Amino acid sequence: MKLHDTHAHLLFPALAGQLPAVLERARAAGVGRVTVPALGPDVTELARTLHFAAATPGITVIAGIHPHSAAKATAEFLDAVVAAAEHPRLVAIGEIGLDFHYDFSPRDTQAAVFVDQLDRARAAGLPVVLHVREAHDETLALLREHPALPGSVVHCFTGDAAVAARYLDLGFYVSFSGIVTFPKAVEVREAARHVPSDRLLVETDAPYLAPRAHRGRTCEPAHVRDTLLELAALRGEDPGALAAAAWDNGHRALAARGGGLELTGIERMR
Numbered sequence: 509m510k511l512h513d514t515h516a517h518l519l520f521p522a523l524a525g526q527l528p529a530v531l532e533r534a535r536a537a538g539v540g541r542v543t544v545p546a547l548g549p550d551v552t553e554l555a556r557t558l559h560f561a562a563a564t565p566g567i568t569v570i571a572g573i574h575p576h577s578a579a580k581a582t583a584e585f586l587d588a589v590v591a592a593a594e595h596p597r598l599v600a601i602g603e604i605g606l607d608f609h610y611d612f613s614p615r616d617t618q619a620a621v622f623v624d625q626l627d628r629a630r631a632a633g634l635p636v637v638l639h640v641r642e643a644h645d646e647t648l649a650l651l652r653e654h655p656a657l658p659g660s661v662v663h664c665f666t667g668d669a670a671v672a673a674r675y676l677d678l679g680f681y682v683s684f685s686g687i688v689t690f691p692k693a694v695e696v697r698e699a700a701r702h703v704p705s706d707r708l709l710v711e712t713d714a715p716y717l718a719p720r721a722h723r724g725r726t727c728e729p730a731h732v733r734d735t736l737l738e739l740a741a742l743r744g745e746d747p748g749a750l751a752a753a754a755w756d757n758g759h760r761a762l763a764a765r766g767g768g769l770e771l772t773g774i775e776r777m778r
């Protein structure tokens with residue numbers, strides 16, 4: 509089984525201090541690729557993440573202003589992301605979107621920064637990776653006016669099957685995290701049954717959201733295997749076949765530009 513963890517914050521302090529061991533466990537669990545967000549507005553974070561990716565087989569990068577940080581967005585960071593579009597490991601602009609659960613930035617500011625990044629992504633020919641909490645209607649309305657390229661991703665999906673269908677209609681991939689292993693996440697689990705296997709991705713969102721079997725521990729990319737197995741059970745599919753489909757989807761969405769990036773050279777990091 510070969511797995512692509514399509515969203516993991518490997519450079520957050522909870523994981524950054526033990527990266528060689530984290531990546532070794534990932535490889536042992538079959539993880540061949542990890543997509544790492546570089547979140548603004550600190551441009552050195554973008555440089556650091558691209559440098560890490562360039563030095564580490566199997567890593568691709570997305571970069572953008574998270575809705576939590578919308579009030580701190582700078583033109584300097586947004587320009588740096590567009591300039592980095594030429595970097596072979598930068599595969600999308602993200603995570604961007606609206607988060608009306610935490611409201612860490614004013615909602616109108618979140619929307620303005622989101623729209624700006626949608627327009628920049630389209631102009632740069634890059635897909636986007638969306639972060640959306642309790643704001644799917646508002647997000648989908650903005651996407652109608654400011655379309656994302658087909659092959660974009662809605663990460664850590666938290667909506668129901670009807671909401672998933674609306675993203676699928678716009679050409680999005682839908683990425684499921686460890687939330688899908690929580691028995692109480694009834695709507696997300698139902699959505700996971702309905703997303704076609706050529707549009708489904710799997711992620712950890714590490715260091716957050718450890719799947720049920722690892723609850724209480726720091727989430728890391730190796731745990732993506734548990735989420736994949738849960739998805740296969742929910743859907744009544746063979747895990748190997750679902751993993752192969754999700755791998756191909758992840759390759760199309762978040763790796764094709766950087767191709768051939770499997771985690772074969774972790775030893776070099778030691």
Ligand SMILES: [Zn+2]
Binds near residue numbers: 603639663664
């Ligand atoms: Zn997110």
Ligand SMILES: [Zn+2]
Binds near residue numbers: 545603713
């Ligand atoms: Zn994230």
